[in-house]
Amino acid sequence: MSLFKHLTRQNTPTATLLTRHLSSAASKLHDRYTFKPPSSLSREPQNPNVTPTRPNKKKPKPKYKPPSSLDRTGQKPVRSDLPFDFRFSYTESSAKVRPIGLREPKYSPFGPGRLDRKWTGVCAPAVDPKVEALEGGEDGNLKEHRKEKRGLIQGKPLSNAERKALVLQCERGKTNRQINIGRDGLTHNMLNDIHNHWKFAEAVRIKCMGVPTIDMQNICTQLEDKTFGQVISRHGGTLVLYRGRNYNPKKRPVIPLMLWKPHEPVYPRLIKTTIDGLSIEETKEMRKRGLAVPALTKLAKNGYYAFLVPMVRDAFLSCELVRIDCQGLERSDYKKIGCKLRDLVPCILVTFENEQIVVWRGEDYKPLKNRWILKDRESFDDDSGLYTGEEQTEHDNSG
Numbered sequence: 588m589s590l591f592k593h594l595t596r597q598n599t600p601t602a603t604l605l606t607r608h609l610s611s612a613a614s615k616l617h618d619r620y621t622f623k624p625p626s627s628l629s630r631e632p633q634n635p636n637v638t639p640t641r642p643n644k645k646k647p648k649p650k651y652k653p654p655s656s657l658d659r660t661g662q663k664p665v666r667s668d669l670p671f672d673f674r675f676s677y678t679e680s681s682a683k684v685r686p687i688g689l690r691e692p693k694y695s696p697f698g699p700g701r702l703d704r705k706w707t708g709v710c711a712p713a714v715d716p717k718v719e720a721l722e723g724g725e726d727g728n729l730k731e732h733r734k735e736k737r738g739l740i741q742g743k744p745l746s747n748a749e750r751k752a753l754v755l756q757c758e759r760g761k762t763n764r765q766i767n768i769g770r771d772g773l774t775h776n777m778l779n780d781i782h783n784h785w786k787f788a789e790a791v792r793i794k795c796m797g798v799p800t801i802d803m804q805n806i807c808t809q810l811e812d813k814t815f816g817q818v819i820s821r822h823g824g825t826l827v828l829y830r831g832r833n834y835n836p837k838k839r840p841v842i843p844l845m846l847w848k849p850h851e852p853v854y855p856r857l858i859k860t861t862i863d864g865l866s867i868e869e870t871k872e873m874r875k876r877g878l879a880v881p882a883l884t885k886l887a888k889n890g891y892y893a894f895l896v897p898m899v900r901d902a903f904l905s906c907e908l909v910r911i912d913c914q915g916l917e918r919s920d921y922k923k924i925g926c927k928l929r930d931l932v933p934c935i936l937v938t939f940e941n942e943q944i945v946v947w948r949g950e951d952y953k954p955l956k957n958r959w960i961l962k963d964r965e966s967f968d969d970d971s972g973l974y975t976g977e978e979q980t981e982h983d984n985s986g
Contacts, residue, residue: 668840678768697845765793766794786836789830800890816829907952911943911945921944922939
């Protein structure tokens with residue numbers, strides 16, 4: 588073989604003769620043994636009239652298409668028997684405040700055809716799904732229904748030893764189960780997260796940060812009202828929420844999830860051109876003086892702000908204007924803080940310029956007497972516990 592390659596490279600007459608001899612010898616061998624390849628190996632068809640058929644090829648698999656949450660063909664809308672209106676945030680929105688318009692059409696954040704309630708642009712009401720108003724007052728029967736349902740789930744009150752044992756189980760060193768409440772407050776989808784934690788534990792730890800911590804009483808009330816649980820411990824912004832003695836994870840309520848965050852409606856302006864009772868010049872002068880007043884405190888981002896309301900009330904005893912430094916906070920955050928101060932202190936908003944909150948106590952300011960203040964650490968012993976929403980209202984009115 589090497590000789591043949593060598594002669595071929597030289598391209599001599601001898602190499603040509605050798606090649607012809609080998610080819611003739613191969614043809615004689617073929618005639619002698621009469622080798623015929625099988626039809627499967629033959630390139631030419633046996634019948635020239637029949638066209639060759641291609642081997643069967645597998646059809647390509649269709650590309651993977653993930654299931655779409657918007658595709659509801661053949662599926663019925665989800666029905667939920669929860670006796671309250673579905674809102675994006677239960678602590679940062681109120682049925683008492685009426686918006687003046689919507690930023691987008693009334694498109695349900697649950698997705699088209701996924702819920703049997705109609706989205707009004709603000710909430711999905713439980714009473715009348717055909718309502719077309721932006722908001723409406725809550726039916727009193729729903730409150731009574733929630734109260735009865737919560738009483739059945741809670742059952743017999745916890746003893747001191749049982750409560751302390753549950754609180755110890757929820758400490759940081761014992762478990763990592765925690766739900767964080769941020770600037771949006773208690774959102775609708777958090778209700779589903781809480782029930783998922785209750786499937787494996789009797790209590791869950793909740794960490795509150797930022798704007799909602801100004802009114803911790805509201806957070807506790809909304810948690811108990813919407814989850815039918817009970818707050819058994821509170822230390823600063825950390826809560827422990829107990830599910831109840833008669834809670835059955837297999838009979839948890841149906842909570843449809845919101846697929847996206849709806850746009851906030853348009854509300855009236857917080858800062859008006861002129862403050863009520865003052866002229867334009869007096870309003871401008873007050874804003875200049877307010878920005879020059881020493882800051883009462885500086886708020887940290889995602890901090891704990893429950894101390895802010897009593898601090899402003901105490902400052903109004905000696906000064907009519909109070910400035911709060913909010914540098915580093917989102918504009919929407921310190922606007923929400925100013926709105927909460929206006930309702931809780933109460934006071935009059937002056938300006939939000941230069942990342943500052945300036946509030947005025949008003950001309951006819953009277954300090955509140957015997958005003959109940961939420962402590963930094965709450966006692967939950969048998970002889971003293973956290974006020975419920977109705978008890979808190981009665982306590983405030985008595986003061």
